[in-house]
Amino acid sequence: MKPTQLNPNEYAPFYANYIAQVSDEYTLLEELEISLHRYIKFVQDIPMDKFDYSYAEGKWTIKDIIQHTIDAERVFAYRALRFARNDKTELPGYEEDDYANEASGNKRSIMDLLTExxxxxxxxxxxxxxxxxxxxxxxxxxNNNPMSVRALGFIIIGHQNHHQRVFEERYL
Structure with missing residues (x-):
């Protein structure tokens, strides 16, 4: 399955940007693995003095964004598990800024973040x-929006790709 096979009713319009950032070249499972290696290599090539940098007051550092990417993937995967098990319970949203403030990603080593x-x-x-x-x-x-299990997989990848682009455009 590829992102172009998704129907618009499988995700909230907010997530269309993330899904659009996923290549149609590979299947979901292939891209989950490929994007893992691509992201780790990308982060390993970032100069050490950039990991604690933020481009403006109140913006996250690269380490904070890596931690955020980890947390978001956990949330999206949990949603996928619940939906795949046909759980009809409405799941709440989550406040990413609250998570980032509590996670203290900037205080962690880059090795720990990449391992996690x-x-x-x-x-x-x-x-x-x-x-x-x-x-x-x-x-x-x-968060009051329909989401399919497969859309969540592509959102995980697209969210990661989005933040990698932010690194390239605003941090490096």
């Missing part, structure tokens, strides 16, 4: 590999 990112992504890949075709099509509700 890799572990979370491997868990996400195993989770999505466990879903059958019917489960991938199931739709639940999060």
């Amino acid at each position: 990112f890799s572990a979370v992504r491997h868990a996400t890949m195993l989770l999505f590999k466990s879903f059958n075709e019917e489960q991938l099509l199931l739709i639940g509700s999060a």
Whole structure:
């Protein structure tokens, strides 16, 4: 399955930007793995003095954004699990700024952040590999918006790609 196979009713309009940032060249499972390696290599090539840099007052550092990417992937994967198990419970949204303030990503080493990112992504890949075709099509509700299991997989990748572009445009 590829992002162009998604229907607009499988995700909130807010997420269209993330989904558009996912290549149609690979399947969801292939892109989950490829984007893991691409992101780690990208981050490893960032000069050490940039990890604690923020481009403006009140903006996150690169480390904070990596931590945010990890936290968001966990939230999206949890939603995918709930929806794939046909859980009809409305799931709440989450406030990313509150998470970032509590996570203190900027106080962590880049090695720890990348190790955690890799572990979370491997868990996400195993989770999505466990879903059958019917489960991938199931739709639940999060933050008052419909979301399919498969759309959540592409949102995970697109969210990561979005932040990598932000690094390139505003931090490096």
